[in-house]
Amino acid sequence: MDAQAGLSKADRLRSLKRGVTVVVLAVGGLAGSVVVADERLELVGHLDLSRYEGLWYEIARLPNRFQDQCAGDVTARYELLGDGKVRVTNRCRTPGGNWSEAVGVARRNASDGREAALEVRFAPRWLSLFPFVWGDYRVMALDGEYTHALVGSRDRKFLWILARQPVLSEAAFETMVSEAQGQGFDISRLEKTVHTQ
Incomplete structure (x- = not known):
């Protein structure tokens, strides 16, 4: 039986996104680089x-x-x-x-x-x-x-x-x-x- 048959369309979409994320991270790890969110803050351009x-x-x-x-x-x-x-x-x-x-x-x-x-x-x-x-x-x-x-x-x-x-x-x-x-x-x-x- 298909495990996703009883899921709503939104739940299936979330599940697909999670699967894609896992694949992207795995491929990134194999390539030696995992994408990390940019932590750089936007600052004022000039501080006197x-x-x-x-x-x-x-x-x-x-x-x-x-x-x-x-x-x-x-x-x-x-x-x-x-x-x-x-x-x-x-x-x-x-x-x-x-x-x-x-x-x-x-x-x-x-x-x-x-x-x-x-x-x-x-x-x-x-x-x-x-x-x-x-x-x-x-x-x-x-x-x-x-x-x-x-x-x-x-x-x-x-x-x-x-x-x-x-x-x-x-x-x-x-x-x-x-x-x-x-x-x-x-x-x-x-x-x-x-x-x-």
Whole structure:
């Protein structure tokens, strides 16, 4: 008996597509190359670090273990250093009402080559030679006045919406969310940040 006889047309089509995918991957494997989805993010074409520096408020983020202690009032301050790097000071209010602060450094990602591809580390300076201490910081969207920005990582695990004020218009917020979704981020997990000041 034909195993597909009782299946709907849509189910048969899905089954056929799965079969074709398996064949394509098998042939690709035999040829020594399996096609992998392009993980490259679309970034802003120009990032002027002198305009980007200063205080930014976190409007929303994807949850991450580095910010588990943050209950709200999350900010990032960027300060240009003489060597072309940027001092990064992240600050947030903890559930107990105290302040948590982390200071790091950011630099252009030389392996990517695009202006808006940065990498940041909060590990001690002596560890900076090890690539694993540098995290992705890629500016995917930025308005012309440098008042709000969308920042993410290539693996799509980290995402932040930032603004110069602790509030962002709904229209600007939705534009950032739409851009993130279009670039493959799971926006269903996006959490808005509470600002009390």
